[in-house]
Amino acid sequence: EEEEEEEEDEEDNEEEEMEEGNDSKTENKKGPIQSMKLKKRLRKSEMKAKIATVPKEKAVKVSEGRILTQEEFKKINQFQIKKALVSQKKIAREIVGTRKRTLDDDRLDEEYEEKRQRRIEGDGLPRLKDIEHFHKKMRRATKEERMESIMEGREGREDYGKRKKNGPHVGKTNRENAKKKVFNMVKNKIRGKNRQRSFRDQQTSLKNYLLKQAGRKPGNAKL
Numbered sequence: 737e738e739e740e741e742e743e744e745d746e747e748d749n750e751e752e753e754m755e756e757g758n759d760s761k762t763e764n765k766k767g768p769i770q771s772m773k774l775k776k777r778l779r780k781s782e783m784k785a786k787i788a789t790v791p792k793e794k795a796v797k798v799s800e801g802r803i804l805t806q807e808e809f810k811k812i813n814q815f816q817i818k819k820a821l822v823s824q825k826k827i828a829r830e831i832v833g834t835r836k837r838t839l840d841d842d843r844l845d846e847e848y849e850e851k852r853q854r855r856i857e858g859d860g861l862p863r864l865k866d867i868e869h870f871h872k873k874m875r876r877a878t879k880e881e882r883m884e885s886i887m888e889g890r891e892g893r894e895d896y897g898k899r900k901k902n903g904p905h906v907g908k909t910n911r912e913n914a915k916k917k918v919f920n921m922v923k924n925k926i927r928g929k930n931r932q933r934s935f936r937d938q939q940t941s942l943k944n945y946l947l948k949q950a951g952r953k954p955g956n957a958k959l
Contacts, residue, residue, distance in 0.1 A: 818848055 798804070804812075877885075900906070914922055933941075944954035 814848070814852060817851060818844075 947954045
C-alpha cells in the first residue's frame with residue numbers, strides 16, 4: 737500500500753510540473769504584450785500625477801514660506817490672462833514640457849504680451865476698440881434703385897436663354913417655307929403623301945380642316 741501511495745504521489749507531482757511548464761509558456765507568450773500595456777498605463781498615471789502635483793506643491797511652498805511681492809502678483813495676473821486664452825490642458829502640457837511649441841502658441845503669446853503692455857503702460861481702463869461695436873441700419877431700397885442695380889449687374893455678360901439669329905427665314909418651319917415654293921416643285925411630293933396616308937389620317941386631317949374653317953381650335957377628340 738505504501739508503494740502504491742508513493743507511486744500516486746510521484747504521478748501527481750509530474751502532472752503539476754507539466755501544468756506549471758504550460759503556464760510558464762503561455763506567460764512567456766503574453767508577457768511582452770502585457771508588459772507594454774503596463775508601461776503605457778504607468779506613464780499615463782505618472783503624467784497625470786505630475787500635472788496634478790507640480791503646480792500645487794510649488795504654490796504651497798511659496799505661499800507658506802514668504803510674502804509675495806508686487807512682481808509676483810503681476811505674474812499671477814499674467815498667468816490668469818493666459819489661462820483665459822489657452823485651455824487648461826495646453827497649460828498643463830507646457831508645464832510638464834511634453835510637446836513642441838506651435839504657431840498658435842506664438843500668436844497667443846503675442847496677444848498676451850500686447851494686453852500686458854496695455855495694463856502696465858495704461859491707466860487700467862479698457863480701450864474703446866475692445867468694447868465698441870457699430871451697427872449700421874440699412875435703408876430699404878426702392879424699386880427704381882433695385883432695378884438700377886440689376887441692370888448694372890447685367891452689363892458685360894451674355895443674355896440668358898436661347899440665342900436668336902437674325903435673317904429672313906428665322907423662326908419659320910419647313911412647312912411654312914414649302915408654301916412659298918413653286919407648286920410644280922412640290923406637287924409630286926404632296927401627291928405621294930396623299931397616296932400613302934391611311935383612312936384614319938385622312939379622317940383626322942379633314943376634321944381639323946373643318947374645325948379651322950369654323951373658327952375653332954382643332955383637337956384630338958374622337959369622331
